Structure formats: C-alpha cells, structure tokens
Amino acid sequence: MVGYQVRWEQKSYWRNPAAAVFTFAFPLLFLVIFTAINGNGTIDLPGGEVKFAQYYVPAIIAFGLISACYTNLAFTICIRRENGLLKRARGTPLSPIVYLAGIVGNVIVVAIILTSLIIALGIIAYGVTFPGRYLALIVTIVTGAFCFSTAGIAISTVVPNEDAAPAIINFVLFPLLFISGTFGPVSSDSALGRIAVLFPVRHLVQAMVHVFNPFGGGTGIVASHILIMIAWGVVCLAISLRRFRWEPRIKS
Amino acid sequence: MAVIDVADLTKSYGDVHAVRGVSFSVEQGECLAVLGPNGAGKTTTVEILEGYRTRDSGSVSVLGMDPADGGTELRQRIGIVLQECGVDPYLTVSEVLTMHAGYYNKPLAVADVIDIVNLGEKATARVKTLSGGQKRRLDVALGLVPDPELLFLDEPTTGFDPTARRQAWDMIGNLARMGKTVLLTTHYMDEAQALADRVIVIAAGRIVAEGSPDSIGGRADADAQITFQLPTGVSPGDLPLACEVDGDGLVVVTTSTPTAALQTLTTWAMANGGELKQFSVSRPSLDDIYVALTADSIVEQS
Numbered sequence: 001m002v003g004y005q006v007r008w009e010q011k012s013y014w015r016n017p018a019a020a021v022f023t024f025a026f027p028l029l030f031l032v033i034f035t036a037i038n039g040n041g042t043i044d045l046p047g048g049e050v051k052f053a054q055y056y057v058p059a060i061i062a063f064g065l066i067s068a069c070y071t072n073l074a075f076t077i078c079i080r081r082e083n084g085l086l087k088r089a090r091g092t093p094l095s096p097i098v099y100l101a102g103i104v105g106n107v108i109v110v111a112i113i114l115t116s117l118i119i120a121l122g123i124i125a126y127g128v129t130f131p132g133r134y135l136a137l138i139v140t141i142v143t144g145a146f147c148f149s150t151a152g153i154a155i156s157t158v159v160p161n162e163d164a165a166p167a168i169i170n171f172v173l174f175p176l177l178f179i180s181g182t183f184g185p186v187s188s189d190s191a192l193g194r195i196a197v198l199f200p201v202r203h204l205v206q207a208m209v210h211v212f213n214p215f216g217g218g219t220g221i222v223a224s225h226i227l228i229m230i231a232w233g234v235v236c237l238a239i240s241l242r243r244f245r246w247e248p249r250i251k252s
Numbered sequence: 253m254a255v256i257d258v259a260d261l262t263k264s265y266g267d268v269h270a271v272r273g274v275s276f277s278v279e280q281g282e283c284l285a286v287l288g289p290n291g292a293g294k295t296t297t298v299e300i301l302e303g304y305r306t307r308d309s310g311s312v313s314v315l316g317m318d319p320a321d322g323g324t325e326l327r328q329r330i331g332i333v334l335q336e337c338g339v340d341p342y343l344t345v346s347e348v349l350t351m352h353a354g355y356y357n358k359p360l361a362v363a364d365v366i367d368i369v370n371l372g373e374k375a376t377a378r379v380k381t382l383s384g385g386q387k388r389r390l391d392v393a394l395g396l397v398p399d400p401e402l403l404f405l406d407e408p409t410t411g412f413d414p415t416a417r418r419q420a421w422d423m424i425g426n427l428a429r430m431g432k433t434v435l436l437t438t439h440y441m442d443e444a445q446a447l448a449d450r451v452i453v454i455a456a457g458r459i460v461a462e463g464s465p466d467s468i469g470g471r472a473d474a475d476a477q478i479t480f481q482l483p484t485g486v487s488p489g490d491l492p493l494a495c496e497v498d499g500d501g502l503v504v505v506t507t508s509t510p511t512a513a514l515q516t517l518t519t520w521a522m523a524n525g526g527e528l529k530q531f532s533v534s535r536p537s538l539d540d541i542y543v544a545l546t547a548d549s550i551v552e553q554s
Contacts, residue, residue: 004354008340008343008347008351011342011343011347012340012342012343013342016342080338083338084336084338085337085338085340087304087334087337088334088337088338088394090304091302091304091327091332091334092327092352092356092398093324093325093327093328093355093356094355095324247304
C-alpha cells in the first residue's frame with residue numbers, strides 16, 4: 001500500500017512545477033554560482049588542503065537533502081492540511097500511517113534523485129573525487145533523511161496557517177544553513193560555529209564533507225555527527241506524534 | 253436496524269457547548285436532512301458520526317459500529333462529502349477517483365462514477381482547472397466511489413448556480429432510488445424539501461423540530477395566506493374578510509380555512525367588478541418555518 005501511495009505522490013509531484021523547480025533549482029544554482037565565485041580557492045580539511053568544490057559539493061548534497069526532505073515535507077503537509085487534503089485522506093479506509101509514509105516515501109525518492117544529480121555533477125563538472133566510502137555515504141544520507149524528514153513534519157505542526165508557512169519554514173532553515181558552513185566553511189571555534197553545532201544542519205554538512213574528504217581514513221562515518229542527527233530526529237518525531245493535526249485550526 | 257442511531261449526544265469545545273443532547277436515528281434507505289444556522293452544531297454532529305471528532309457523552313452507532321473506534325471497517329462502508337475539502341490539484345479527475353478507488357474493497361467503476369456526476373468531459377482534466385461547481389461534483393464523486401451504504405453530504409450544493417443545484421438534486425435523488433442511506437446537512441430549505449424524507453432542525457446544539465418536510469414545525473396545520481392586489485377604488489374595510497395590507501399594497505388574508513375564505517373572496521370579486529390581480533394562496537414556506545424555529549436560538553446566541 002505504501003508503494004501505491006508513493007506512485008501517486010510521484011505522479012502529482014512532478015506535475016507541480018513550483019515544488020520540483022524550487023527543490024532542484026536552489027541547490028543546483030548555489031552549486032554553480034558559488035563554485036564560479038570560489039572555484040580557484042582552497043579549503044583546509046583535516047589532513048590537508050582541497051580545492052573549493054571538494055568541500056562545496058558535499059555541502060550542497062547536504063543542502064539538497066534538507067531541501068528535499070525538510071522543506072518539501074513541511075510545505076506539503078501545511079498546504080494539504082490547510083486545504084483539507086489530509087482531512088479527506090482521513091475519511092478513507094487508508095491507514096493514516098500509510099498515507100504519511102507515502103508522502104515521506106515520495107520525498108525520499110526526490111532526495112535520492114537530487115543527491116545523485118549533485119554527486120554526478122560534482123564529479124563530472126567540478127572534478128570532485130569520491131573516496132569510495134559508499135557505506136558512509138548511505139549511512140549519512142539515511143540519517144540525514146530521517147532527521148530532516150521528521151524536522152519537516154515537526155515544523156509543519158507549529159505553522160498556524162498557509163500564509164505563515166514560507167516565513168516560518170524558511171526562517172528556521174536559512175540562518176542555520178549559513179552558520180553551519182553550507183555555503184562556505186565556518187570555523188568550529190567561532191561564535192556562529194558554536195551555535196551551529198547545537199543544530200543538525202552543521203552535523204549533516206560536516207558528515208557529508210567527511211565522506212568526501214580524500215585524506216580521511218577508516219569508514220568515513222563520524223559517530224558524533226550521526227548520533228546528534230538521530231537525536232534530533234527522535235525529538236522531532238516525538239513533537240510530530242504529539243502535535244500532528246489533520247485539519248486546520250478551528251477558526252473562531 | 254437503524255443505520256444511524258444517536259442518543260443524548262453532547263460535545264463541547266472549551267466553554268462552547270456545540271452539541272447539547274441530540275438524539276435521532278436514520279433508517280435504511282432514508283434521506284435525512286439536518287437543518288440549522290451556522291454554528292448550530294450540525295457539522296459537529298455529523299463529524300462525530302463520520303469519526304472525525306470524539307464525543308463528550310451519549311451513544312452513537314453508525315452501521316452498527318461506534319465511529320470513535322470503527323476505523324477502517326466503518327470507512328469501507330461510508331462515503332463522505334465534506335465542505336471545502338481539497339483534492340490534489342495536479343492529478344486529473346479520473347486519476348483522483350482511481351487513486352481513491354484503490355482504498356476500497358468494492359469500489360464503483362471510475363467511469364460510472366464520472367457519468368453519475370456528469371464530469372465526462374473533464375475526466376482527463378487536472379483538478380486545478382475545474383470550476384467551483386465541477387470541483388463540488390468531484391467531491392460528490394469521491395463520496396460515491398466506495399459504493400457506500402451510507403453517504404454523508406455536508407452542504408453539497410453551497411455555491412451552485414440554480415441549474416447546477418437542480419442537476420445535483422437529480423443526482424442525489426438517484427442515490428436514494430439506489431437504496432443508499434443519505435445524511436444531508438444544508439441550510440437551504442428548498443434543498444431539504446427536494447431531497448429529504450425527513451428533516452431535523454438543530455439550533456444552538458439542540459433539535460428544535462423534527463418531521464417530514466411537509467409537516468415540520470406544524471407546517472401542515474399552519475394558517476394559509478391569500479394575497480392579492482387591492483383593486484382601485486376599494487379600501488381594505490370594504491373587503492368581506494379581515495385582512496392586512498403589506499408595504500407593496502398587497503392585501504394579505506391569513507386564514508385557517510382557506511377553502512371557505514376563497515369562496516367568500518371570489519364571490520365578492522365577481523360581484524364587484526372582476527379580477528383580483530397578483531392573486532395567490534400559499535402555506536408558510538419551509539423557510540418561514542425554519543426562521544421561526546431558529547429565531548430564538550439566534551437571539552440567544554447574539
């Protein structure tokens with residue numbers, strides 16, 4: 001049944017130009033623009049110096065994953081709740097869990113396509129090297145998808161109505177993206193870095209950068225990053241379960 | 253056995269007592285209309301029956317199940333047409349119906365449902381391109397897809413033009429002939445009259461009247477009104493019956509014996525120079541009854 005829902009969600013998703021374009025355009029656009037600006041620069045990673053794209057492509061993979069999971073889910077749920085689609089689904093025999101799994105499954109498919117696209121573009125167009133840490137890549141993507149999907153659902157529960165959705169959803173995300181080193185490194189010792197380390201965005205960015213770090217040894221999995229994302233995911237899941245609404249707030 | 257059985261139902265939202273002790277039942281194959289002003293508690297009542305809301309007290313049985321925990325099994329057997337409820341705008345009419353059909357054990361064929369609601373020419377159009385009336389017909393179609401034993405229709409024709417309403421009524425009338433049980437909420441009296449076997453009027457969370465559309469609120473026994481234009485050169489005192497003259501210069505005779513009154517009036521008219529213009533005889537409309545029945549509660553609320 002989840003597969004059935006995901007198929008219909010996919011059909012609908014690719015016909016919605018706004019969602020599809022925004023999810024894909026932003027990460028790809030940032031990738032092209034920032035590498036054009038900083039293409040000749042270098043960045044210090046643990047173990048040595050790499051060219052800018054070697055840092056920036058994994059950071060943008062993180063951004064793409066967040067955009068596909070968090071932003072997509074938050075908007076989809078808010079819009080469907082306010083327009084009564086969630087209520088309608090509730091009136092059918094379809095299990096609510098299956099319905100939501102269909103929505104989440106859809107964004108996972110989108111996330112896989114988007115991250116593959118960015119990796120391919122990074123390797124082909126920007127000469128990024130992938131050190132072959134497939135397990136670390138998969139673990140990081142799965143954990144990130146879990147963390148930022150539950151975050152998207154959790155944030156949707158604090159959005160009071162459709163008009164407030166873009167402001168709240170983006171206002172929470174964008175400052176975090178900037179201070180977390182998504183668009184260029186932010187030192188862990190800086191004030192912003194110390195704030196960023198409390199939130200999951202930085203951990204996804206750093207975990208992904210580490211997966212692509214040509215000097216890193218071992219599996220490429222950094223337990224602290226993964227565990228903090230899981231912790232955030234669990235908290236967001238708890239918030240979602242507690243606060244999820246199938247209908248708009250009663251207007252009085 | 254009754255399809256719906258409600259006894260002493262109550263529901264409050266904080267300090268607002270939305271439903272205060274409502275009892276009624278709906279028999280197999282019956283169309284019951286629930287009338288009432290906005291905020292009267294009709295949507296709350298219906299949403300409790302549909303399983304969307306929990307009740308505070310009272311007993312509710314829908315198709316022999318408690319909607320509070322009927323879950324999937326109950327939802328297999330009911331169709332719900334909600335007010336202002338969205339549909340995925342990027343799917344086509346037939347795709348949306350096909351998707352929903354997949355949720356049910358014994359759905360109607362999608363093509364048949366499209367025919368019933370007369371959306372054939374829009375079957376391959378995306379939902380976002382439909383007009384308001386077409387969307388409402390899609391709502392009704394979604395309620396029919398499960399081939400439900402019981403169909404909930406919440407204000408199905410709100411926002412329709414008169415022609416579209418007639419078409420919708422024909423369609424809903426056909427459902428009754430198919431043996432479906434229908435629970436209809438509306439605030440159009442003529443809609444209740446056209447569709448319902450029985451009417452209950454809810455005001456301020458209570459049932460204030462119950463009966464057939466023809467008899468509700470004492471309508472069957474109520475006084476009739478005879479109206480006509482006052483002939484030129486005649487003063488109201490010259491007429492053979494007690495009467496009032498309304499603002500438009502129309503004479504209004506209110507009578508419990510309209511047959512005798514007519515005889516008196518027509519005899520007088522023939523003897524005094526002929527035709528009475530704009531002549532009509534009417535019983536109070538369902539609108540009049542409704543306004544009278546709900547007036548108290550509206551005063552109470554405001």
